[in-house]
């Protein structure tokens with residue numbers, strides 16, 4: 111579905127990502143984890159065509175992606191950030207916008223918007239202004255907006271990190287159900303190892319712009335990786351991860 115070969119990223123003479131390989135198969139959710147500043151968001155931005163890599167090549171659905179990424183490819187992806195970035199209009203319009211741009215007929219738009227607001231438990235907010243929403247509600251609307259366009263690849267950059275624990279837990283459960291029913295190919299950046307464990311089938315640990323380890327969440331951080339990560343400056347985070355998997 112998506113592949114990055116020997117991708118690197120250098121900004122202001124600083125190597126943020128060393129040459130690395132990434133691939134996402136159809137229907138899988140791959141997690142990116144690692145301490146602050148390890149390059150997770152940078153990698154996501156490159157994979158989502160928001161930044162151009164310094165070297166290497168991206169492939170989308172088997173085709174090499176040109177430097178100037180065509181709209182036809184951009185329209186096949188959706189991104190949800192930590193901040194919900196909703197437009198200053200109603201909830202319904204926020205979700206409908208992407209469908210209008212894609213030229214869907216009015217009736218179909220209504221059906222789809224209602225369906226996705228329902229899936230994320232916010233159909234009752236349909237007529238409300240996006241400005242009036244709580245953080246959790248806004249993130250649910252953002253997810254509904256992303257899924258409504260049926261993206262071929264979905265990018266989630268710390269989608270729950272601004273939420274309190276119960277809100278996060280509820281949303282994680284709902285998102286897991288949606289993943290199961292839609293099989294949407296997804297790249298998920300998260301600091302919270304619970305997200306990685308519950309939502310992804312495979313994850314990459316990044317450290318200093320390099321892939322330290324890759325595999326199913328429960329297999330990660332065994333032996334040598336553990337020691338290396340513990341040397342990083344984010345011991346607490348690493349310890350939580352280890353405790354979670356009883357490693």
Ligand SMILES: Nc1ncnc2c1ncn2[C@@H]1O[C@H](COP(=O)(O)OP(=O)(O)OP(=O)(O)O)[C@@H](O)[C@H]1O
Pocket residue numbers: 121122126144145146147148149150151152153301
């Ligand atoms: N546009 C940029 N120009 C220069 N440096 C950048 C740029 N974007 C990111 N960086 C640097 O690259 C490094 C990796 O940042 P990135 O945001 O990818 O890390 P991260 O793993 O997502 O961190 P966090 O968990 O804190 O969000 C950081 O040192 C950051 O300051």
